[in-house]
Amino acid sequence: MLNTTPDARRLLAGPSLEGPEPLADHLARLGPLPTARDAQRTMSELDASGLLGRGGAGFPVGRKWRAMAERARGHAVILANGAEGEPASLKDRVLMAARPHLVIDGAVLAADAVGANDIVFYVGREHEAAVAALGVAIEQRRPGVRQRIRMIEAPIGYVAGEASGAVHFVNSGDPRPTTSPPRMSERGVNGRPTLVQNVESLAHAALIARFGAGWYREAGRGAARGTALITLSGTGRPAEVLEIELGTPLGEVAAGAGASPAGTLAVLLGGYFGTWAPAADVWSLPLDPAAMREKGLTFGCGMVGLLPARTCGVDATARIMSFMARESAGQCGPCVFGLRALADATRRVADGRSKPDDMDGIVRWTQIVAGRGACHHPDGAVALMASALRVFEEDLDHHVRSGRCRETSASAGLHAATSGPSAASTSRRMEVA
Numbered sequence: 001m002l003n004t005t006p007d008a009r010r011l012l013a014g015p016s017l018e019g020p021e022p023l024a025d026h027l028a029r030l031g032p033l034p035t036a037r038d039a040q041r042t043m044s045e046l047d048a049s050g051l052l053g054r055g056g057a058g059f060p061v062g063r064k065w066r067a068m069a070e071r072a073r074g075h076a077v078i079l080a081n082g083a084e085g086e087p088a089s090l091k092d093r094v095l096m097a098a099r100p101h102l103v104i105d106g107a108v109l110a111a112d113a114v115g116a117n118d119i120v121f122y123v124g125r126e127h128e129a130a131v132a133a134l135g136v137a138i139e140q141r142r143p144g145v146r147q148r149i150r151m152i153e154a155p156i157g158y159v160a161g162e163a164s165g166a167v168h169f170v171n172s173g174d175p176r177p178t179t180s181p182p183r184m185s186e187r188g189v190n191g192r193p194t195l196v197q198n199v200e201s202l203a204h205a206a207l208i209a210r211f212g213a214g215w216y217r218e219a220g221r222g223a224a225r226g227t228a229l230i231t232l233s234g235t236g237r238p239a240e241v242l243e244i245e246l247g248t249p250l251g252e253v254a255a256g257a258g259a260s261p262a263g264t265l266a267v268l269l270g271g272y273f274g275t276w277a278p279a280a281d282v283w284s285l286p287l288d289p290a291a292m293r294e295k296g297l298t299f300g301c302g303m304v305g306l307l308p309a310r311t312c313g314v315d316a317t318a319r320i321m322s323f324m325a326r327e328s329a330g331q332c333g334p335c336v337f338g339l340r341a342l343a344d345a346t347r348r349v350a351d352g353r354s355k356p357d358d359m360d361g362i363v364r365w366t367q368i369v370a371g372r373g374a375c376h377h378p379d380g381a382v383a384l385m386a387s388a389l390r391v392f393e394e395d396l397d398h399h400v401r402s403g404r405c406r407e408t409s410a411s412a413g414l415h416a417a418t419s420g421p422s423a424a425s426t427s428r429r430m431e432v433a
C-alpha cells in the first residue's frame with residue numbers, strides 16, 4: 001500500500017526505504033530547499049496547507065512557527081523531536097532512517113523561518129538505524145547550514161519525548177518533564193525560546209515549502225487534505241508504517257493488510273495516549289484528525305492497532321495501563337499513585353481476582369487523575385482507560401462476575417516496538433519485523 005498517492009514526492013515515495021536516501025538522490029528527486037529569503041512565503045504556504053503537528057497534539061504547524069518568529073529575535077532553538085517513546089508507533093524511526101535529509105530540511109527551514117541559530121535533533125537512542133542515518137546526514141549538511149546543528153540521543157522512556165522533558169534532558173541530562181509555565185516556546189534549551197516540532201511535521205514542512213500548499217492539499221479523501229504516516233499493527237503481519245492520504249477509511253487500510261471487521265474486536269487509535277473503539281463502529285471511519293476529534297477519537301501519533309477477535313480487551317488495557325504506570329516520571333503524586341492504582345486494579349480484573357471495590361476505584365481514579373500532573377502523561381493514560389470503560393463495559397463486567405474472559409485469555413501484541421526496529425519494505429508499505 002502506501003504511498004497511496006502516485007506522487008513520487010511524498011514522504012515515503014522515491015527510492016527504497018531500506019536504507020537512508022543519499023543526499024544527491026534526495027536533491028535530484030526533490031530539488032533544492034527554498035532559501036532563508038523565502039521564509040515569509042514558506043510560513044504562508046504552511047498556514048494554507050493546514051498541516052497539523054504529528055507528535056500527538058495536532059497543533060497547526062504554521063501558527064506555531066509564526067508565534068515563535070515573533071519572539072525568537074534570531075536566537076531561538078529548533079528541537080526536532082524524534083524520541084518516539086510510544087511503543088506502539090514506529091513511523092518516526094522509519095522516516096528518520098529512510099529520509100534523514102528531508103527531516104534535516106524541515107529543521108533548517110524552521111530555523112530560517114522563525115529566526116533560530118541552533119538546531120537539536122533529539123532522537124531515541126534505541127532507534128539505532130535512525131541515529132546512524134541522521135548522524136551521517138548531519139555531518140554532510142553541516143558545512144552548508146548556517147545554524148549550529150547537532151544530535152542528542154534521547155533516553156529510553158515514554159515521557160522523555162514530552163516537550164518539556166526533552167528540553168530538560170538537553171539542558172541537564174534529566175528527562176523528567178518540568179512544570180509549565182514557562183513554556184518551552186518562551187524559555188527552553190539554554191533558556192532560549194525553543195520550537196519543539198515532531199520530525200514528521202518537519203518533513204512535511206520541507207515538502208510544502210518546495211511544492212506549495214496546493215500540492216500538499218491535492219492528496220486527501222473527502223474533506224481531509226494531505227498525507228500522514230501511520231503505524232498499523234495487529235493484522236497478523238508485522239507492524240507496518242504506511243503513508244496514507246488523510247481521510248482514507250480505516251477499514252480500507254486494514255483490509256490492505258488482510259484484516260477484516262469480523263476478525264477484529266476493537267481498534268486502538270492514536271497510541272497508548274489514544275482511545276479504544278469497537279471495530280464495527282470505526283471500520284468506515286476516515287483516518288483524519290478533524291473527523292476523529294468530532295467523534296471523540298484520537299489520531300495522535302497515527303497509531304492504528306487492531307485487537308483481533310477472540311482476544312481480551314481487558315487484558316490488553318491492563319498491559320497498557322501497567323506500562324503507563326511504569327513510565328510515570330515519578331514526581332507528581334496523582335500520576336504516580338493514580339496510575340499505579342489504576343494499573344493494579346485493571347490487572348486484578350483482567351486476571352479474574354478483582355476486589356469488591358476495584359471497578360469503583362477504576363472509575364474514580366480515571367476521573368480524578370486527569371489534569372493533575374506536571375505533564376499530560378496521566379491525562380493520556382486515563383483517557384485511554386475511560387475509552388476502555390465504554391468499549392469493554394460488558395467484558396469488564398463479565399470478568400468481575402465470573403472471574404473469566406468472555407472471549408479468550410490472550411491479548412494481542414499492540415506493542416509494535418517490542419518486535420524490534422529491523423525494517424523490511426515491500427513497495428511503499430514499510431514492514432517492521
Ligand SMILES: Cc1cc2nc3c(=O)[nH]c(=O)nc-3n(C[C@H](O)[C@H](O)[C@H](O)COP(=O)(O)O)c2cc1C
Pocket residue numbers: 052053054055056057058059081082083084085086158159160161162163164196197198199201202375376377
Ligand atoms: C508523555 C508524552 C510523550 C510524548 N512523546 C513524544 C515523542 O516521543 N515524540 C514527539 O514528537 N512528541 C511527543 N510528545 C508531544 C510533545 O510534547 C510535543 O507536543 C510535540 O513534539 C510537538 O511536535 P508537533 O507539534 O509537531 O506534534 C509527547 C507528549 C507527551 C505528553
Ligand code: SF4
Pocket residue numbers: 159176177178327328329330331332333335336372373374375376377378
Ligand atoms: S505527570 Fe507523571 S509523567 Fe508527567 S511529570 Fe508528573 S510524574 Fe512525571
